[in-house]
Amino acid sequence: MLGNTERPGGERGARAADPDLVRVLDDEGRAMRKPVLPIERRLALYEAMVRSRRLDERLERVQRQGRIGFHIGSQGEEAAVLGVAEALAPEDWIAPCYREVAALLHRGFPLEAHLDNVFGNADDPNVGRQMPVHFASRAHRCLSVSAPIGTQLPHAVGLAYAMKLRGEHAAVAAFFGDGATSSQGFHDAMTFAGVMKVGVAFFCRNNGWAISLPAHEQCAARALADKAVGYGIPAVRCDGNDLLAVFEVASRALDTARRGGGPTFVELLTYRAGPHSTSDDPTRYRDPDEVSRWAARDPITRLRKHLEREDAWDIDREAALLARVDAELKEAIARAEKKPRPSVASLFDDVYAEPTEALLAQKREALALDEGGEG
Ligand SMILES: Cc1ncc(C[n+]2csc(CCOP(=O)(O)OP(=O)(O)O)c2C)c(N)n1
Ligand SMILES: [Mg+2]
Known part of the structure; x- marks a missing residue:
């Protein structure tokens, strides 16, 4: 049972009994209806989720060894990030928060370039002027990570408005957290997007926490999706740990944006399984029982169970994947670490x-x- 202090963050919202919540997979990975995403893509996305998790785990250790200064990961939120990434068309833009590097890698941004940024070496696309994991790539249509909370949201609507004026039919996927819904940027962007009907899909990763502040202490609304009503923007709540549901909801929101149908607010209910960043120690403020309850709903485990049920995955494939991913990451990290610093x-x-x-x-x-x- 869930404690009654756990309102209205990820905890309450992601319950199976919640009638508002879009889900395709139940907690045991059983498909409750036929998934839209074909099986080969489900397999590719599973691999991308595992790669993202292993990268985070490895870079956290590298930071603890003093080889990089900082890391911020997306453990537990892989389905929320990659489900949206899979729904993007090549001409769409990403306005990221800081937990969406897997979306950029999914678009073909080289892992090596990402690691060059993480190590701040001479090949860093940001020339060592940003913190680690502050990625950007014009070629991959991804704006720069904008560290002040919520500031990417006015950028996202400005970009979408410019495309509307030029008659371009592409969407902007704006990512942000539950905490960002209290920011000025959120209010400005939602107001503008609602009035001007620009083609933005707002993806709110409600991971239950804004560093040490739980979502229910930040906002008294029943759900963050309810905020969208006041801006005249349609809202959807989706189980953010269900890759197949995220893909379907994101596809609809992005398609509406591309077709000139205006913005959608998508609340993705998920959980920040790791620390906020390597500068944080969540054991000082988080109930370990809450962490274990969410571990049981892990998005990677859920998709793996689903693939096993479909006879598309087994223990040997899992072992081969882990060996392949770990070798790739180890080699790429070693290469980035050896490069000289910027002059x-x-x-x-x-x-x-x-x-x-x-x-x-x-x-x-x-x-x-x-x-x-x-x-
Ligand atoms: C304007 C501003 N205030 C404070 C911070 C420090 N800060 C960085 S991340 C963060 C919490 C953001 O929480 P949320 O929006 O829920 O995103 P999450 O980290 O959970 O993905 C804060 C307060 C900041 N970067 N910018
Ligand atoms: Mg949060």
Whole structure:
């Protein structure tokens, strides 16, 4: 049974008895109706979810060993991220929060480029100027991670509005957490999107926590989806640990956005299984029973059980997948770690189109210190 203190975050919302909740798989991985996603894609997505989990686990250890400064993962939220990623069309954009790197990798962003950012090396696409796991790729139509909470949401609606003005038929998938629904950016973006009917699908990963603040202490609404009503935006609540349900709900929301039907708010009920980031210790504020209840609803285990029921997966395939993924990650991490750091001179690039005298003087000073071994 669930404690009555667990309102209205992920805990209450993801109960099977909740009539509002879109689900395809039950907790044991039984399909309650025929899934839309074909079996080969279910298998590919299962592999992507496992890869994402193993990457997070490995990078958390690498951070603890002092080899990187910071890591932020998406353990427990893989279905919420990858179910949406699978529903995206190539021309759609992603306006990410910070837990959606698996969506970018799913689009073909190289793992190596991601790890170059994580290590902040000379090949880092962000030239060492962002924190680790602050990814971006114009080529893959993914905006830069915008660390101040909720600030990606006005960017997302601005982008969608620009596409509307240009007559382009693509959607923007905006990701954010439960905590972000209390931000100014959320209010601005939802107001604008509702009035201007722009093609954004708002994917709220309600993982129950905003660092140490539980969702029910942040918001007194029955469900975060109820917030959308006030903005005139249709809302759907979906079991965010059910990959097949997330895919179906996301496909509809993105399709509506692409066809000029305006925004949808999707509340994905899930759980942040790990720490907020490597700078956090959730054992100081979280009930271990809550963590174990959610472990029993893990999105990866659920999909694996489903695939086993379909005779599409077994213990040998699992072992082969883990061996393949672990070898890939180990090798890619070793490569990124060996690369040189960005040069000191690169610190002064991209500050002004024409560098000022003062900046050039600082650059000379920094280079002299660097040569002297003090840089
Ligand atoms: C404006 C602002 N305030 C505070 C922070 C510090 N901060 C980083 S993440 C976070 C919690 C966000 O929670 P939520 O939106 O639920 O996303 P989650 O981390 O759970 O995915 C906070 C308060 C910040 N980055 N920006
Ligand atoms: Mg949260």
